[in-house]
Structure formats: structure tokens, C-alpha cells
Amino acid sequence: MSPADGDGHAPADMVQLPGGSFVMGSNDHYPEERPARKVRVGAFAIDRYAVTNRQFARFVEATGHLTLAERPVDPADYPGADPALLVPASVVFVPPAGRVDLGNLHNWWHYVPGADWRHPRGPGSTLEGLEDHPVVQVGYEDALAYAQWAGKDLPTEAEWEYAAWGGREGSEFAWGDALVPQGRYMANTWQGEFPWENQVLDGHAWTAPVGSFPPNGYGLYDMIGNVWEWTSDWYQTHDRLPGKACCTLENPRGGSREDSVDARAQGPRIPRRVMKGGSHVCAPNYCRRYRPAARMAQPIDTATCHVGFRCVVRQAPDHAQ
Numbered sequence: 001m002s003p004a005d006g007d008g009h010a011p012a013d014m015v016q017l018p019g020g021s022f023v024m025g026s027n028d029h030y031p032e033e034r035p036a037r038k039v040r041v042g043a044f045a046i047d048r049y050a051v052t053n054r055q056f057a058r059f060v061e062a063t064g065h066l067t068l069a070e071r072p073v074d075p076a077d078y079p080g081a082d083p084a085l086l087v088p089a090s091v092v093f094v095p096p097a098g099r100v101d102l103g104n105l106h107n108w109w110h111y112v113p114g115a116d117w118r119h120p121r122g123p124g125s126t127l128e129g130l131e132d133h134p135v136v137q138v139g140y141e142d143a144l145a146y147a148q149w150a151g152k153d154l155p156t157e158a159e160w161e162y163a164a165w166g167g168r169e170g171s172e173f174a175w176g177d178a179l180v181p182q183g184r185y186m187a188n189t190w191q192g193e194f195p196w197e198n199q200v201l202d203g204h205a206w207t208a209p210v211g212s213f214p215p216n217g218y219g220l221y222d223m224i225g226n227v228w229e230w231t232s233d234w235y236q237t238h239d240r241l242p243g244k245a246c247c248t249l250e251n252p253r254g255g256s257r258e259d260s261v262d263a264r265a266q267g268p269r270i271p272r273r274v275m276k277g278g279s280h281v282c283a284p285n286y287c288r289r290y291r292p293a294a295r296m297a298q299p300i301d302t303a304t305c306h307v308g309f310r311c312v313v314r315q316a317p318d319h320a321q
Contacts, residue, residue, distance in 0.1 A: 010045035011313060015163075015219050019043040019315075021248060022162050022169055025238045026293035032237050033293050039158050039249040046155060046163050047310035049210035049221050050134035050229060051146060053127050056117060059146050068139035069116040069303045077301075078268055090115040090137045091304040092122055093281055096196050102286060108195040109304075117142075120305050132209040134227045134308035140273050140300045143230045143309040152311035154232040157274045157295065158252050159312060164223040164277065164292035166216025174216050174224050174292050179284070187213050187225030187278075189290045194283035207280055207306075224290050225282065227308035228275040228298070234260040235272040235297035262297070272297040279306040 010016035025036040059065060069090035075081065092112045100107040114123030117137040120130070138146075147154050155163070164174055171177050175186045185202035192199035204212070211221045223229075233254025240259075241252055254260070254274060261269045275298045278290035289296065298307060 013048050014045040014313065015048055016045045017043065017163060017218060020162070022165060024158055024161055024252070024293070026291070029288065029291070029293065032295060034238055036293075037238065037241060037249060039252050041156075041158050041162050041251055043315035044159055045313045046159070046220065047312070048219065050227060050308045050310045052132050052210055053117070053135045054131040056135040056138070056146060059149050063145075063149055065142070065145055067117055067137070067142045067303070068301070069137050085111065087113045088116065089113040091302060093305055095198065098196050099193070100196065115305070130207070133207045134210055134222070136207065136227055136305050136308050137303045138308065139303045140230050140298075142303070147311045150311060152313050154230055154309060155312040156251070156253055157231045157233040157276060160229065160231050160276045161292050163218060163220055164216065166218045166220065166223075168217055172291070175214070185213065187222070187290055188280045189225045189278065190281050190283035192283070194281065194286040204280060223277055224292070225278055226280055227277070227306055228279045228296065229277050230298070230307065230309040231274045231276055233274045235274050236260065260297070270299040270301050272299050274298075275307060281306055
């Protein structure tokens with residue numbers, strides 16, 4: 001069937017969800033998750049797994065798409081920038097040798113020329129053995145281009161969060177209240193003291209092949225951990241969602257492009273989208289964002305080694321009366 005047919009059957013490798021109401025956000029964790037609000041989403045299908053390097057390679061071969069990280073930066077967009085920073089490059093996690101100031105992201109995030117989806121850790125790295133790992137080093141425009149080529153779309157934040165809960169709510173994590181229930185690791189996250197001590201107790205120091213951990217209640221894999229995932233919503237705090245706190249929001253969307261910019265940022269004012277799910281570098285001592293309600297703002301001009309995506313297909317409205 002065509003992805004747009006909307007006859008209740010999901011396309012291959014997708015899971016059809018009926019839609020419904022749930023509590024979006026959390027009042028118990030990070031400020032940007034507050035306030036929790038009841039929302040309702042319509043029916044949609046969502047990819048069972050994050051898009052892999054193997055799948056993204058097929059897209060590039062078919063279209064010739066050149067990703068954000070593979071293109072030189074336009075100097076006009078970054079007036080006064082060091083020319084050495086305007087070459088094709090992307091952001092790579094490089095663990096320091098020991099404890100560092102956790103207030104300075106540059107102690108572990110590095111802008112690496114030659115890093116891109118084919119070379120996720122830098123110019124000396126390859127995709128050998130990573131074919132079934134989620135593609136990373138893709139910007140928002142790259143994720144959207146893939147989705148459109150596949151006849152799909154990127155999920156809204158509400159759709160993504162509804163899917164991540166897997167039909168259950170009210171617990172700390174998507175699978176219950178224990179991060180590691182009975183010693184079983186449920187997602188690819190960081191064990192040890194971030195960012196220097198990676199104990200790799202879950203078996204993966206980097207990304208894991210998709211499907212390496214148990215699925216949620218909807219049969220979806222890696223909604224939590226492994227890689228953050230792009231959503232289509234412009235970033236805004238939950239307290240700016242429209243409507244009254246007492247009332248259910250219908251298919252909420254993010255704010256505006258202009259309002260998504262971080263007013264505190266120095267330099268170019270870059271719009272941001274919401275990313276969800278946490279990643280393999282989320283750790284208890286630094287980033288407890290391996291939860292469905294967790295969210296972060298990601299500048300659309302930035303690709304990193306821990307952000308990927310999955311796609312959705314929305315059910316077409318039934319106009320037959």
C-alpha cells in the first residue's frame with residue numbers, strides 16, 4: 001500500500017498506532033519538561049527502528065544527497081567566524097582523560113573537520129561494522145530529506161513521546177521505575193562517571209545496532225537511548241504551549257522558527273528543533289534524559305555523533321460519511 005493510504009495497516013517495518021490521549025512532559029525532572037499537559041494525537045505509523053546507515057546509504061545512492069556536514073559553511077551566515085571553522089565538519093564526542101568541569105561542553109564535544117555520516121568519529125573512521133547502527137551526523141534538513149524521499153515525515157514531539165511510552169504512563173522510565181530492572185539493561189546509555197569513565201556495562205561504548213535492547217509495549221525499539229532523534233517541532237518550553245492547562249491539547253505543535261532561537265546565545269541566532277529520547281552518552285551524574293518526557297533543543301545547523309531519527313506516516317482523514 002501507499003504510505004498515504006491510511007487504511008489502518010502500517011507500511012513495512014513500521015508500527016501502526018491508533019493515537020489517543022496521554023500526559024506529555026513531566027513536573028518532576030528538568031524545567032523544560034514542565035508543566036505536564038494532557039494531549040491527544042491522531043493515528044499514525046512510526047518506524048520500528050531508527051533509520052540505519054544501511055538505509056541512509058540507499059537514499060544517498062538514489063538521490064545524490066549531500067548532507068549538511070559534508071558541505072562548506074556559507075561565511076555570510078557566520079560573520080566574523082574563523083575561516084578554519086567554515087569547512088565541512090561536524091561535532092564528535094571525545095572523552096577526556098579524567099574529571100573535567102561539567103559546565104563546559106567543549107571538554108568533550110569537538111568540532112571535527114571531515115566528520116560526517118560516512119565518518120561518524122572523524123576522517124579516519126568508517127561505517128565498517130556499523131551498517132545496522134542508527135545513522136548519525138545528520139542535520140534536521142538531512143533527516144527531513146530522507147523522510148520525504150521515503151514518502152514519510154518526521155514525528156511531532158507529541159507523536160514521538162506518545163510512541164515512546166509504549167502504552168504505559170506514570171513510571172520513571174518507559175519500562176518501569178528502575179533504570180536497570182533486575183540487572184537488565186533496557187537501553188543504550190552511559191554507565192560510570194560522565195564524561196570520562198565509561199564502564200560499558202550495557203555492552204556498547206558507542207551506538208548499538210538497532211534492536212539490541214527490548215522493545216517497548218508498542219514493539220518499538222530504541223526509543224530511549226542509543227541516539228537522540230529529531231522531531232519536526234520548533235523548540236519552545238512547555239509553559240508556552242497554547243490553550244488552558246485544564247484542557248486536552250489536540251495534536252500540539254512546537255513554537256515558531258523565530259521563537260526557537262536561544263536569546264542567550266552569543267553569535268549567530270540559530271533556530272532549534274526538539275530532539276527526544278536521550279543517547280548513549282546520557283548518564284545519571286549528568287543527563288538523566290533517557291525518559292520519554294525528556295527533551296532538548298538542537299540547532300538546525302548542527303549535526304552530531306549522537307543524533308539520528310525515525311519517520312512517521314500519518315493516517316489520512318476519513319472523509320467518507
